[in-house]
Every structure is written in C-alpha cells, then in structure tokens.
Amino acid sequence: MSTYATPITTLIVTRPTNFHRLETRYKLVRYELPEILYRVSKNNCMTYGQVQNSLYEQLDCPYKLFKHDRLDGDEKWVVYALYPRYLVPATVMLPLFPDGAFPAREIAFEQLDLYSLLSLLQIVYCRSGQARHFTGQDLCYVLGKHTDACLQIELLDGSSEYTEEDEQEIKVVGLPRRLQHISSGRKSLPSTAYFARKESNRTSSIFQIKQSDIDLYKRCKEPLYEICAYTSSCALRAIEEEVGKQLYGFLSDFSMNLVGYGIICHAKTRLFDRFESCEQEPLSLSLVSPASIAVFDHRLNQAVPFQLCLTLLAHVAPDVQIVSGANIAQPERALILQDYDQEDFEQRGILAEHLNPFAELFYLYSHLPWQSLSVNIKPESAKKTHGYLDYVLPKLDDQDFCMNVEMALAQLALKDILYYQRSVQQHLPSLPQEYIFIRKDHTYETLLYVENDAINFLDLRDASQVVGRDDLLSRLGVDWVAMYEKMLETARKRGEMEPGQESACYDVIVGPDLFVELKPANERVLYRYDEIIRRDASMDVAVSVEDLKLLPHYDDVGTAYCLPFSTLMRRGLLEPHAPLRSKRELASLNFYRQLEAYDAFLDEVKRHDPLISFSRLTQGAYWEEIIRIFELQPDKHGYYSRGQFKGYYQKRGWFCKGKEKAGGRHHRLEMYEGVWYDDAGNYIVGPQQPSNQRHLHAHPIWHFAVYQGAEHFESASLLRSIGAQYARPPQYRLHPYAFHLIDLYVESWLRYSCVKIKEEVFLTL
Numbered sequence: 001m002s003t004y005a006t007p008i009t010t011l012i013v014t015r016p017t018n019f020h021r022l023e024t025r026y027k028l029v030r031y032e033l034p035e036i037l038y039r040v041s042k043n044n045c046m047t048y049g050q051v052q053n054s055l056y057e058q059l060d061c062p063y064k065l066f067k068h069d070r071l072d073g074d075e076k077w078v079v080y081a082l083y084p085r086y087l088v089p090a091t092v093m094l095p096l097f098p099d100g101a102f103p104a105r106e107i108a109f110e111q112l113d114l115y116s117l118l119s120l121l122q123i124v125y126c127r128s129g130q131a132r133h134f135t136g137q138d139l140c141y142v143l144g145k146h147t148d149a150c151l152q153i154e155l156l157d158g159s160s161e162y163t164e165e166d167e168q169e170i171k172v173v174g175l176p177r178r179l180q181h182i183s184s185g186r187k188s189l190p191s192t193a194y195f196a197r198k199e200s201n202r203t204s205s206i207f208q209i210k211q212s213d214i215d216l217y218k219r220c221k222e223p224l225y226e227i228c229a230y231t232s233s234c235a236l237r238a239i240e241e242e243v244g245k246q247l248y249g250f251l252s253d254f255s256m257n258l259v260g261y262g263i264i265c266h267a268k269t270r271l272f273d274r275f276e277s278c279e280q281e282p283l284s285l286s287l288v289s290p291a292s293i294a295v296f297d298h299r300l301n302q303a304v305p306f307q308l309c310l311t312l313l314a315h316v317a318p319d320v321q322i323v324s325g326a327n328i329a330q331p332e333r334a335l336i337l338q339d340y341d342q343e344d345f346e347q348r349g350i351l352a353e354h355l356n357p358f359a360e361l362f363y364l365y366s367h368l369p370w371q372s373l374s375v376n377i378k379p380e381s382a383k384k385t386h387g388y389l390d391y392v393l394p395k396l397d398d399q400d401f402c403m404n405v406e407m408a409l410a411q412l413a414l415k416d417i418l419y420y421q422r423s424v425q426q427h428l429p430s431l432p433q434e435y436i437f438i439r440k441d442h443t444y445e446t447l448l449y450v451e452n453d454a455i456n457f458l459d460l461r462d463a464s465q466v467v468g469r470d471d472l473l474s475r476l477g478v479d480w481v482a483m484y485e486k487m488l489e490t491a492r493k494r495g496e497m498e499p500g501q502e503s504a505c506y507d508v509i510v511g512p513d514l515f516v517e518l519k520p521a522n523e524r525v526l527y528r529y530d531e532i533i534r535r536d537a538s539m540d541v542a543v544s545v546e547d548l549k550l551l552p553h554y555d556d557v558g559t560a561y562c563l564p565f566s567t568l569m570r571r572g573l574l575e576p577h578a579p580l581r582s583k584r585e586l587a588s589l590n591f592y593r594q595l596e597a598y599d600a601f602l603d604e605v606k607r608h609d610p611l612i613s614f615s616r617l618t619q620g621a622y623w624e625e626i627i628r629i630f631e632l633q634p635d636k637h638g639y640y641s642r643g644q645f646k647g648y649y650q651k652r653g654w655f656c657k658g659k660e661k662a663g664g665r666h667h668r669l670e671m672y673e674g675v676w677y678d679d680a681g682n683y684i685v686g687p688q689q690p691s692n693q694r695h696l697h698a699h700p701i702w703h704f705a706v707y708q709g710a711e712h713f714e715s716a717s718l719l720r721s722i723g724a725q726y727a728r729p730p731q732y733r734l735h736p737y738a739f740h741l742i743d744l745y746v747e748s749w750l751r752y753s754c755v756k757i758k759e760e761v762f763l764t765l
Helices: 036-043 047-058 114-126 211-219 233-259 306-316 358-364 380-384 399-420 463-475 480-493 529-536 551-557 565-570 583-608 620-630 643-650 658-672 716-723 737-750
Strands: 003-014 026-032 063-069 076-084 104-107 133-136 139-143 149-157 167-182 194-200 203-209 224-229 264-274 293-297 322-324 334-338 370-374 436-441 444-451 454-459 505-511 514-524 675-677 682-685 700-708
Touching (some): 003 233, 036 047, 047 063, 114 133, 114 233, 133 203, 139 203, 167 514, 203 211, 211 224, 334 399, 444 463, 444 737, 454 737, 480 700, 551 583, 675 716, 682 716
Parallel strands (some): 293 322, 334 370
Antiparallel strands (some): 003 264, 003 514, 026 104, 139 149, 444 454, 514 700
16 A cells, blocks of 8 residues: 655644744734624625725735634624734724724734734735735735636634644635636726736736725726636536646745744644545446437537537547437437537526527426537637537547547446446446435535435435425434534634625535444645656746756766766865866866856856746857856757757756656655545545646645544545546546536536426436
C-alpha cells in the first residue's frame, strides 16, 4: 500500500505570547452596532451590504465586520478596526440609524480570539498594495490570470479539530469568482459593492469604489464591475486549474506577513493511503440491450444531410445498431442529434437570445430514455463568434468526436438501466446495494435505493414520498428528523450556516444503524507549486531572473568532463592567475567563468526585466550576448540553436518532456492520480490515468461525516464506487456513483415540471 504525507490548505497557527509588534504599529478599536440589526437583516437581505458600504465610506483603515462577536458575553454585530497608533479613531454612523454615533472603545489585542485577529490581518495584507490582491466589503480577493477572474479567499475557523492549547487550525478556502461589467444605464443598488480597474506598469489592479463616487464614474464613462459567482461549468473548470497555484501563493505570502507580527504558522499535513481497488468497469450499450437506437435530428443548422450524420455514427459505433427515428414506430431509446450544447443557452452563452429547445425535447421524449449528442465540435473559443453554427461534420477518425460518441452511448446505457430497471448486479456491480443515497440540490431532493436488484427513486418534493423515505430509514434503525437536526447543529457550530437557516444542499448515505453526510472538508492538497514550475515551466512563462542564474548550479549543469566545484576550490583554480596543469582544468575553469559572466549579464537584464521567459531571453540582443558568452557555434546553415543552452536548464529539471518529467515527479506528485483516503474519513480523487498537465489542480478533500454508527462504518465500498467509471473515462468522479445516477434521474425526468414521469417505472412507496 502506498502512503503519502501531503501538506494541505489548512494553517496551524501558534498564538503569540505577546502582541508587542502589533501594539507598536496599530491600535484596535471596537465599534458596537445596534442589536436591532439582527431582526432587520432577517427581514431585509440587503441590510448587510448596506452596512458594509456605509462602513467603507467612513473608515479609511483596515476593518472587519463580525455578526456573532461574543467579547462581552452577548452576541453582537461589531466592527474591529486597525488604526495606525498615531491616528484618532473615526466616528461611525449608519443611515439606517441616524440617532447618533455608535459606541467605540480601544481594546487590547490579547482580548481578541486568534481567528478574528487573523481575519482582520488578512484585510490588512490585502489592502497593503500587494500585487493582484484587493478587498471588497471586507472580503479578500486575488486577481486571476484571466481578465475577468478572481479568487475569493476566506478563512474558516477549524479549531474544533485541533486540541493543542496554543495552536489553532485555520482553513483557507478559495472560491472562484468573476468580474462582471455593469452597463452604464443600470441603476446602482445601495447594498452592492462596485469595483473599478486601474492599469499601471503593464499590470491590472482592482479596487472597490465608494457609493458616493459611482455617479462620477458613470459620468466619466469609466467601466464598473461587480463580483459574481460562475454560472458556466466550462468557465469554472478553466478557472479551477489556477485555484491551487493561487492558494499556494497566498498561503506562502500571508504566512510570511504574519511572521512580521510575531505570529508563526505552517501548513497542516495529512497522511493518505492509496485506495488500490479502483478498476474501471466498462459499460457497453449493446450488452445492456441489443435493441437499436433511434436517432432524431434536432440540429439548428441542417445544411448537412441527416443521412451523412447516420453514416458517421454507424462508422464510429459499429457495435450499435443506428437507425433513423422516422423508421421506428415505437423506439426503446433515442439519440438526439444537435449542433449546440445546453450551456450555449445560459445567460452568457452564444445562443442565450434563442429559445432553449431542451424543454421541448424533455416533453417530446419523456416516454423513453434519450441522450443528446452534438455534431458541432468547434472549440470553446468558437462559442464567442457568430459563425458558431457554421460547421462541417467531424472526420471519421476524429478522436474528440469518437470520445463524445462513446460517452453519449454510455450515458444512454445508464438511462436505459434506470428507465427499464435492469439488473444492478449485472450492469452496475460496483454500486453498493446496502446503502440508501439522498441528495438535495436546492430545488430537488431525491432518494435512491436498490430493491429486488433494481434501482428505485423517491422524489422528496412530494410529501407522500417523504413517508416512503421515513419508512425506508426506520427499517435501518435511523431517525431522519434526529439526524437532520444533528447535521444542522454541526453546520451552525462550524459557522457554515446561520441560526434558523435550513440546508439547501446535502449528500447523505444511510445504511444499517448508519448515517453519513458526504461534505467538502474545505481543504485542498497543497502541492509545491514553486518547485513544480521551476522544474516543469514552459519556455513562455515569465520567471524571476534570479531563478535563471546558473553559477550556483555549476555541478548540476556542467558536463561529466568538468571538475567538481569542490575540486576547483581545493586546487585554488578560482584564484587570479592560478596555473592550469591540464586541459580538463582549463575546460572546467573556462565553463565556470562563462557561468560567472552569464550571471553578471542577468544582473543587467534584471534592471529592465525582473521577470522574463526563456523565449524572451533567447531573442534579439539578449540572445546575441548569450551566444558570445558561451561561444555557441552555428550549424551548417548559419543558425544558432538554443539546444545546448536550454540543456543547462534541463539538467536542473526545467523544460523536461515525457519520461524525463515523469521520473522526476513520481515521489512528489503521485497523489495527483487515483483515489486516496485517510483514517479520519477524508479522501481525494485525481485522474485515473497519468496526466501531462502542469499539476496546477489542488484537489479538494472530501469528508465522510458520520453521525450514527461510526464504530462500524467502513468506506471501502463507497470508495470503490467512486472508482467505477461506466460512462466518463478517464476521470474519476468526486462522489460515489449513486449520486451521479440521482443527477441523471433529475436531469432526465424531473427538471421540467411539464414532463410526465412514467409512474410504473419509478417505484414509490
């Protein structure tokens, strides 16, 4: 069994013995807000934003609003502000309460709990002018590499999981967000934070603007932005690639910043074991049912004859009988040909102005299992152009289209199994039949269970089917009401939910005398991104000029003919006018002097380009100087190749390809692949197959929270279900496969209320 210790995005913070460094620079002022805010905010969701914007108008210093402060014993809304020691604290009032200023007093830093203090110091750090960091309504953000992308950085108190008296766990969570441009004619809201962009020295920075300045920006036609969550799953996946790197950079810099205040912290480490029993179980549509597939044409652009589409499908999937839907009176399953995706009709999609055809499709084909397939395989970038629907059919050997067809047929096979209640043991053997699975996702709450070797569902939006849920759970010795209250109580204690708030989403697994909630641990695996980038950086990625220096790596980049640096020192060959007794000494000293001259040249480069890519360095005047320093020789065509020079960096592990890279990464990055778990009920999921990417993903950690039956809970069957593929190779899913089946059921039969569900198919109790 492989075991691996990995740092994660949770900080172990040691409370300082004194706060002298903070006290010499700042004074901590506490403002008490009116108690009536609790009641007002419950009736008006805009109250919190209005309070935040009013504070931003009045406080010209780092501050943080806390809604559940208990410094005096009673829970209050308070604001903690950090003023420079020499400044007089400002008077704070709110338009909602014009009766007078709010009580304010200076308190000692030791009176503040460590979590609140760190949250405040995070605001200080992000307001300090650090590149690409900014704040808005006392939230902290890091600007991404995409022009409209940023990462909201939140600190969560994880102290309940750590018992050391002088240490506390702080979970650092990154939430992908986007900057959305606001039209000039749109009316501004008093509760919304608005942002502007500033360009300086080829860099872009974002800052919140005050409500009183909004009209001025509009009159000057300066662009304004607001921060929103992503709605497009494709865009979210693209941003996800950068989350790990951004979190790593924030944790490294913020930790060093805390040291300046006498606060020491380090990343927590978790010990994971590889789950070895993750084998792909292929699902063949022809094995599920030998019946033919009826293909129906629902393309928006039908310039290409439908018969050519059928011929293409028959070639790509020769094991499945493909026929036109017009030739079958009562088809058993259908494949819907399209030239669009469902995401194209979302708010910012290329077809957002068109009527979404999926509602009609759900109505037309609700009486049988069906799956859509797009024959328009234009890249994602094409979805931003008006020629998106002008396309040609994929070639017969197009690998991407072949994969899309394979996935579509596998999804159709799953829907066939659900609709006709085929044997679970025969077709889905990795599905653990001893458990009941319940998923709530905002609108839908759905239960899956296996009975008589068939999958059944309950739609828990229907009160009559809730009775069936309670009956199923009672047979297993589980009280739903008691367990649900326990889930809510735990979430409230962790600060994940407000008092009185109900859970909008959850995933629950129920077994005999067992109740488990599957939830994100608010942690990610933290790879050493600095080492990864240095070893695997692209030649087009800008890096620090200091990192490009070669003299400190003389022993690594030299040839086997070069004498070791220790030998050069022992023989005194680096001294001026040292006698040279052999050609090897001459060659070694000459190479050492070349590296010395090269590093001195980089010092000159640094004055103009502190960050530079390898490609930029090996062009123009810079490349001419490198040729001179290393006495590079042209080939027979007079061309100076970068191969020899690049070889120096490849010996350091940079710009390596294929097997060279795989060998170097094995011990440090093997957790990037497969399923891993620990003895605390946590697990992570990486790709099934090795990846050639730069390992920028920081995989989220998931947690089995056991509320009943912890003494006999074993996660092996659930982890095995995660490893089951069936429909979407080569990547594992984050959850046991039953939850994907629930999603298929919701998407195929519950999403549109106008669709009649075939009652004799999905059994209810």
